[in-house]
Amino acid sequence: MTDWAAFTLAMLAFLSSHFVPRLWGLRETLIARFGRRSYFSAYGVVSLFLLAWVIIAAGRAPFVELWPQQPWMRWLPNLVVPLACILTTCGFGVANPETLGGSASRAFDPENPGFAAVSRHPLLLGLLLWATAHLIANGDLAHVVLFASFAAFPLIAIWGFDRKTRRRLGPDADRFFDQTSVLSLRPLIQRHWLRQNAGQLLRRVLAGLLIWILLLHSHMHIIGAWPFP
DSSP: OOHHHHHHHHHHHHHHHHHGGGGGGHHHHHHHHHOHHHHHHHHHHHHHHHHHHHHHHHHHSOOOBSSOOOHHHHHHHHHHHHHHHHHHHHHTTOSOTTSTTOOTTSOOOTTOOGGGGTOSOHHHHHHHHHHHHHHHHOOBHHHHHHHHHHHHHHHHHHHHHHHHHHHHHGGGHHHHHHHOOSSOSGGGGOHHHHHHHHHHHHHHHHHHHHHHHHHHHHHHHHTSSOSOO
């Protein structure tokens, strides 16, 4: 199998893993049979395996330069990824069932929207920032295809989640969207919001920075690329 064929196969497998379970009610059938926790645990393991495969395959694909790499491009991920990691840690278990990573067991409270007031899709925004920064920093064909696909997913998902939310909430949708935002820094300077959320926000920010440091120091060993210019 050629390196291009291996990369294409890895991309198809990775993309299919995100769309096929939604077809024909397959995901709901598997959840009903094996349980929600077992399904998502197995799905998470498979997704990580496919992610590692597609990243390795992109690195082995023939190098076809689309734009020359400049030193500032290499700095971009180092500036953006810390924020992406913070958004990711703020997104897991957020009290908003209308997004990826949101807690289905914690209903949205308009009186205290929590981090959803800053972003109702923090995990998806984190993925978008990470993918876009790496798309710019890698100007070869295989990595452009890879990271462009990663960047397209959260854009489509944000649109899809919001569309589904408006349809599901009906007349209450306007109140939900008034209390949340795709991205707004205003709550971070509001005394009332900070009183309610500062403690949890600080813990998640520290967790995000810790994850970033671990990723930075393991980047060369796992990805095989030095993250600095």
